[in-house]
Amino acid sequence: MIVRPFKALRPTKDMVSKIAAKPYDVVTEEQAREVAKNNPYTFYKVSRPEINFEHSADTHDPKVLETGRKHLEWLKEQGFMFVEDKPAFYIYQQQWRDHVQTGIFATFSVDEYIENKIKKHELTRKDKEDERALHVKVVKAHTGPVFLMYKSQPEIDHLIMKHATGEPEYDYTDESGVRHIVWVLKDENEINKIAEAFKNVEAFYIADGHHRAAAAVRAAIDFRNENPNYTGEEEFNYFLAALFPHNQLKILDYNRVVKDLNGNSEEEFIKKVSEKFDVTPIDGVYKPESKHTIGMYLNKKWYKLVPKTGTYDENDVIASLDVSILQNNLLAPILGIENPRTDKRIDFVGGILGIEELIRLVDSGSFKVAFAMYPTSIDDLLKVSDEGKIMPPKSTWFEPKLKSGIVVHLI
Structure with a gap:
């Protein structure tokens, strides 16, 4: 399996807690508006661009989505976010109550999704796919990470965990009591060790974010059609995700x-x-x-x-x-x-x-x-995915949720 480093657009240390936001689909429009009233930097202005208007706006309208792109550009122009100087992996640890999970922000292959090497367990709705694919195309970025898992392998887990030490780049606790810690890994030798280790993994599994993954693939296909001479190395061939070992994840009822x-x-x-x-x-x-x-x-x-x-x-x-x-x-x-x-x-x-x-x-x-x-067990979820079946609606609630805006993948 392909696990690829990338140059993230990400907040400065002092801005990460103001910019980072919950996934777009776990908050209502009103909840996002309420946050934005007191926080002009919130990533909801990118991920939920309808809140940039006084009244509800059509999220399928490119003009609405364009305001999300402009807010992202504004955050960059003002120096609140910046682009990494070289490709990196981002070691991501979440601590919530007595639970700890440590994974990696990276980019993942659209083709491996199409080939079902990145396995699903949930149906997606076309209207939601349409909206988020258009969001990717207009904003020219993957703004919300897909939540992926792999079947734990001690040697791979160790390769990631050994970098979850020392002074982190980010360390803050959000409004839900979840502590988010990020270490930036730029060492090419260490990056290659991790990437090589994952080449022997047979499959990844979507834990959460089926619509985000499907939309990234839909957008990639459109970009390919618009660029028939594409090489496969363009950023649109890869999507943003956070990848964790399965035995560290927590499903709630x-x-x-x-x-x-x-x-x-x-x-x-x-x-x-x-x-x-x-x-x-x-x-x-x-x-x-x-x-x-x-x-x-x-x-x-x-x-x-x-x-x-x-x-x-x-x-x-x-x-x-x-x-x-x-x-x-x-x-x-x-x-x-x-x-x-x-x-x-x-x-x-x-x-x-x-x-x-x-x-x-x-x-x-x-x-x-x-x-x-x-709660549905992780083992049941893996079995459903391996058998190519679909979970009934609302079967799993993963917690803690991934934050959007900690790292952004530019296209």
């Missing part, structure tokens, strides 16, 4: 809340659920403790749900996921939610918000019932 019981009384609903699950009332709060345990919160009461024998095929990696078991045995047949991607009666709550958010949503009357899930 991705929970569900539903607005009504589909015409059932609470008694009827629990009776129907009991046909497919062993239902146990719980005193106090219940958080699933293992795979194939699901928490249900209804009318200020918690229940433990355990799927009965025969409700799923343990040998089918997709069917045996807890999110599939819930969907196939409860959400679809009892609550009538056939397509959770499009049904307005269901919403999804990332585990970062905690069980308390499920209780709040139901107790507020906004939703009738909540389901607390046990």
Whole structure:
């Protein structure tokens, strides 16, 4: 596999905490606007250029995207960001609560994505691909890193970890309590050792950022069509990502809340659920403790749900996921939610918000019932990807998230 150094456009030390921002797709337009009110340097002005307008603007409009490019140029012109003098790898460590993960910012091959050597587990939406591909083309940069992982190999892990020492280039803690530390690696011998080691790796896996990856590839194909004599070395043939060993990553639960019981009384609903699950009332709060345990919160009461024998095929990696078991045995047949991607009666709550958010949503009357899930495992995700299958929607919530704006890949 190809892991390629690049000359990043990146903030000066004193500006990184002001510029860096969450991924564009985990904040709403209003949240991004709120940050920008107090912070004129925020990278949201690049990644969410609609906030550069007083009212909502069409993110498919090149004129809107052009303001993102101009903000990036302004950050560079004012000396808040600069271009690295030579190609580098950027060792990236995140510390959150008791969790630490150490990886590498680099660029990755569009062709290896096309050849499915960079494996996916999620469907992408064409409209979102269109928007982000246009963003790449207008801004002429990959502004948000794709989140990649590889199956851990001690010798490769060590090659990266040995550079996560000494005085870092960046070291700051963000508004979510995540500490971001970056070391810049420019030594050509050390860069070559890392690049050579990865050549023996069979595949990379997308953990998060499927739309960012697909959009980078779409933009690259357009650039190639516009430049038929391309050599393959142009920057548009590679996209920005952060790569981590799989055994350092953390998936949180991705929970569900539903607005009504589909015409059932609470008694009827629990009776129907009991046909497919062993239902146990719980005193106090219940958080699933293992795979194939699901928490249900209804009318200020918690229940433990355990799927009965025969409700799923343990040998089918997709069917045996807890999110599939819930969907196939409860959400679809009892609550009538056939397509959770499009049904307005269901919403999804990332585990970062905690069980308390499920209780709040139901107790507020906004939703009738909540389901607390046990996190999907990294091993299940790798297996799904290796089998070329697709995870059900909202199966994984990786935390901590990668920051955008720490390094930018210019095209």
